[in-house]
Amino acid sequence: GNSVTQMEGPVTLSEEAFLTINCTYTATGYPSLFWYVQYPGEGLQLLLKATKADDKGSNKGFEATYRKETTSFHLEKGSVQVSDSAVYFCALSPVYSGGGADGLTFGKGTHLIIQP
Amino acid sequence: SAVISQKPSRDICQRGTSLTIQCQVDSQVTMMFWYRQQPGQSLTLIATANQGSEATYESGFVIDKFPISRPNLTFSTLTVSNMSPEDSSIYLCSVFKGYGQYFGPGTRLTVL
Numbered sequence: 001g002n003s004v005t006q007m008e009g010p011v012t013l014s015e016e017a018f019l020t021i022n023c024t025y026t027a028t029g030y031p032s033l034f035w036y037v038q039y040p041g042e043g044l045q046l047l048l049k050a051t052k053a054d055d056k057g058s059n060k061g062f063e064a065t066y067r068k069e070t071t072s073f074h075l076e077k078g079s080v081q082v083s084d085s086a087v088y089f090c091a092l093s094p095v096y097s098g099g100g101a102d103g104l105t106f107g108k109g110t111h112l113i114i115q116p
Numbered sequence: 117s118a119v120i121s122q123k124p125s126r127d128i129c130q131r132g133t134s135l136t137i138q139c140q141v142d143s144q145v146t147m148m149f150w151y152r153q154q155p156g157q158s159l160t161l162i163a164t165a166n167q168g169s170e171a172t173y174e175s176g177f178v179i180d181k182f183p184i185s186r187p188n189l190t191f192s193t194l195t196v197s198n199m200s201p202e203d204s205s206i207y208l209c210s211v212f213k214g215y216g217q218y219f220g221p222g223t224r225l226t227v228l
Contacts, residue, residue: 107158
């Protein structure tokens with residue numbers, strides 16, 4: 001079956017540091033890939049997505065590139081801020097779903113803490 | 117995107133009782149989903165609810181325990197039946213609209 005593996009947290013960084021949160025997946029074919037973010041006390045928000053190999057999703061300074069050869073979708077940001085402190089979830093949608101029109105499989109989430 | 121509301125936002129229930137969670141969307145959507153997030157865990161899909169058809173349940177979830185209604189294109193309910201402490205979780209509904217899947221704020225359920 002489908003699965004998503006994320007790096008364990010918490011990840012603690014200083015403000016303006018470079019961020020990478022690793023995400024790898026197991027699925028047949030070419031699933032769609034997503035990053036969601038959950039800020040403290042708030043609901044889950046769609047951050048970015050990619051639907052085919054070599055696609056790059058980007059939003060709010062965050063980027064992730066769909067790497068079919070390594071089955072990865074790592075989240076990156078060049079300079080993090082305290083306001084980026086949140087839990088980040090990597091997720092996939094099956095190849096037949098048309099980019100999210102089917103149930104998602106989530107990773108366990110990575111808690112990111114940014115210190116001033 | 118979509119604006120999704122859930123009721124109640126939280127509840128504390130006694131073992132053996134049932135709770136119905138409502139999910140309201142600000143626009144018509146075909147596909148709605150129900151997820152569970154157990155304490156310290158990731159989100160797990162319970163079922164897919166499309167208007168006009170029976171809900172489709174994932175492995176490990178059954179209709180008798182989690183009956184779902186989808187009376188129209190903007191509303192759905194999930195009932196957690198005959199609750200036990202193991203049902204203590206956050207329950208979330210989501211919809212697929214345009215760019216991707218959007219989530220409600222969740223219902224935090226505690227079963228004593």
